[in-house]
Amino acid sequence: MTLDIVQIIVSVLLSVCVLVGISMMSKVKTAVAGNLLSALAMLCGVVATLFFSHILTAWTVFVAIIIGALVGSFMASRAQMIQMPQMVALFNGLGGGASALVGVMTYMGWGTVDAPEYPHFINFTAVLAIAVGMITLVGSLVAAGKLARIIDGRPKVYPAHSAVTLCLIVVSVVLILLGTVYAENVWIAVGSLLLTGCFGYMFAIRVGGADMPITISLLNSLSGVAGSIAGMAIGDIFLVAVGGIVGASGLLLTQIMCRAMNRSLMSILLGGAVKKKVQASVQPVQGKTPEGGHTQFLPTDDFEKLLEKLNDMEVKQLLDAIEALTKEVAGLRQQLAQSGAAAPAAATGKAEKTPASVLSNAKDVIIVPGYGMALAQAQHAVKQLADKLEYRGTKVRFAIHPVAGRMPGHMNVLLAEADIPYEKLYEMQAINDDFKNTDAVVVIGANDVLNPAANTAEGTPIYGMPVLAVADAPEVIVCNFDLKPGYAGVENPLYTREKGVYLCLGDAKQTLMTLINEIQ
Amino acid sequence: MHPLILVAVFVVCTVVGYFIISNVPSLLHTPLMSGMNALSGVTLVGALSATGIALLNGQSLWAQFFGMLAIILATVNVFGGFGVTHRMLRMFNKKKH
Numbered sequence: 001m002t003l004d005i006v007q008i009i010v011s012v013l014l015s016v017c018v019l020v021g022i023s024m025m026s027k028v029k030t031a032v033a034g035n036l037l038s039a040l041a042m043l044c045g046v047v048a049t050l051f052f053s054h055i056l057t058a059w060t061v062f063v064a065i066i067i068g069a070l071v072g073s074f075m076a077s078r079a080q081m082i083q084m085p086q087m088v089a090l091f092n093g094l095g096g097g098a099s100a101l102v103g104v105m106t107y108m109g110w111g112t113v114d115a116p117e118y119p120h121f122i123n124f125t126a127v128l129a130i131a132v133g134m135i136t137l138v139g140s141l142v143a144a145g146k147l148a149r150i151i152d153g154r155p156k157v158y159p160a161h162s163a164v165t166l167c168l169i170v171v172s173v174v175l176i177l178l179g180t181v182y183a184e185n186v187w188i189a190v191g192s193l194l195l196t197g198c199f200g201y202m203f204a205i206r207v208g209g210a211d212m213p214i215t216i217s218l219l220n221s222l223s224g225v226a227g228s229i230a231g232m233a234i235g236d237i238f239l240v241a242v243g244g245i246v247g248a249s250g251l252l253l254t255q256i257m258c259r260a261m262n263r264s265l266m267s268i269l270l271g272g273a274v275k276k277k278v279q280a281s282v283q284p285v286q287g288k289t290p291e292g293g294h295t296q297f298l299p300t301d302d303f304e305k306l307l308e309k310l311n312d313m314e315v316k317q318l319l320d321a322i323e324a325l326t327k328e329v330a331g332l333r334q335q336l337a338q339s340g341a342a343a344p345a346a347a348t349g350k351a352e353k354t355p356a357s358v359l360s361n362a363k364d365v366i367i368v369p370g371y372g373m374a375l376a377q378a379q380h381a382v383k384q385l386a387d388k389l390e391y392r393g394t395k396v397r398f399a400i401h402p403v404a405g406r407m408p409g410h411m412n413v414l415l416a417e418a419d420i421p422y423e424k425l426y427e428m429q430a431i432n433d434d435f436k437n438t439d440a441v442v443v444i445g446a447n448d449v450l451n452p453a454a455n456t457a458e459g460t461p462i463y464g465m466p467v468l469a470v471a472d473a474p475e476v477i478v479c480n481f482d483l484k485p486g487y488a489g490v491e492n493p494l495y496t497r498e499k500g501v502y503l504c505l506g507d508a509k510q511t512l513m514t515l516i517n518e519i520q
Numbered sequence: 521m522h523p524l525i526l527v528a529v530f531v532v533c534t535v536v537g538y539f540i541i542s543n544v545p546s547l548l549h550t551p552l553m554s555g556m557n558a559l560s561g562v563t564l565v566g567a568l569s570a571t572g573i574a575l576l577n578g579q580s581l582w583a584q585f586f587g588m589l590a591i592i593l594a595t596v597n598v599f600g601g602f603g604v605t606h607r608m609l610r611m612f613n614k615k616k617h
Binding site for chain 2 (some may be wrong): 015018019022023025026028029031032034035036038039042045046049053054055058060061063065067068069071072073075076077079081084087088090091092094095096097098099101103104105106108110111112113116118121189216217220223224226227228230231232234235236237239240242243244245246247248249250251252253256322332386407409410412413415417422446
């Protein structure tokens, strides 16, 4: 009995350590120490469990710990900063999976010796742990796969998606209730594993685009809840406490992100249908380049036939054909120029102003990074650009949209990696009014977060999302890979603006290097 | 352990956890999320106690297999999560040197 009390006191102390660690992690100066404190509290929690459960002699668990530690450390040390979102999602899924397994063990009556005092409570929490854990595992794996581009990143909606999802929820709830009453039933355990796994898949597969960070954050919260419920099942206070803290903080982070995007959580989870329409409207744009149709010679003709045809043609005929073609090309050019699609080309072509000259003359520049910067690994080139501009006396600031990239704070991490002081990073609300007063804006691999269509294009997934007011700036230099719509699939009208937009397409790192060299 | 105590602990920790991180600069959101993620591997504690007891009492092979698997998954989560978080946070601090 006294040992029980000691165990409770130790658990409470360690939980407080975790809380202090997390609060320290919320300040830049103490963040490293906070992380280490949390890790230390966790280590003490593990040692205490080994001691209090009298399992120090079960040497095989140490083998498992060592395997896990080696794999985890290896993955953590090898991951590149750009892979962080999928790494976090993957680790998160594994934690959820572990909670589900603990749920299975407890439900099947494994891992305990005495008959439980409150069997229904234990059964209920055990099956619930299986459910939440499996949703976390499968959902996180799908999210990680989408982010790593192993599976298609766009939202996918199956026929009768909502109906099937609803059925899965209902049957899962029934299984949880059945599991509460009937203990140690293999079919209930297997059934809830499979069904909730399917639910996790259905839930994550229909989310896509800029909503991915929110999904990961939500799954992060869920894995904490799963741990906490598993803790209730086996009656471990430390586990319940830490799981609860993680669940709450993950939910808060999710809310912060939802607010930043001006969307409710439900609309994100159920928003797949809207996006499908947008994709359909975007598709034809990609394949519209006029091509072919003018030559009479098919590649299938062999060389001798080709010669015969040429011989049959008279010189005059050939000249006529060439003249007709030239006219046609000229007509097409005119059409393009009138339709405005060629406006950017005209803008870069006509003026003596070039992106480099704009930057050379600017006194105040705002840089807007996005996921493209991460993809191109261009953060060091961005740093060089900022250094060069500052050396010339230009004021350089960075505008960070709350959901730029694939994770909250993704851009901050990358820019910090490139040694850009965080005092120069401004959040959206802090800098949005300054765009109209600045001399030039450099956009690096960002699209959705500055798309003015968010204010006007109703029915698109980004409608209503607060965006960076890049469109207000007099001169905008866009260093994007191409002009295709961003992750959310909505065309950006800024690219076809008549004046003051310079498009430097291609790999951001190379574009930036040429830009840096050209600035005089 | 009485169920009510466990539920009460859960509720209290949820409320406290909600308030303790409510004023984090967005700069730290990623490391924080990653750190939370590592902490959610705390389920390792549950996996350890269940597996240890299953092993020592010679329970079924399934129990031992599931238990070992749970421990490995949770440990990967803990070590990977803290490792990744540490790497990210170190980058914020290195400019001081």
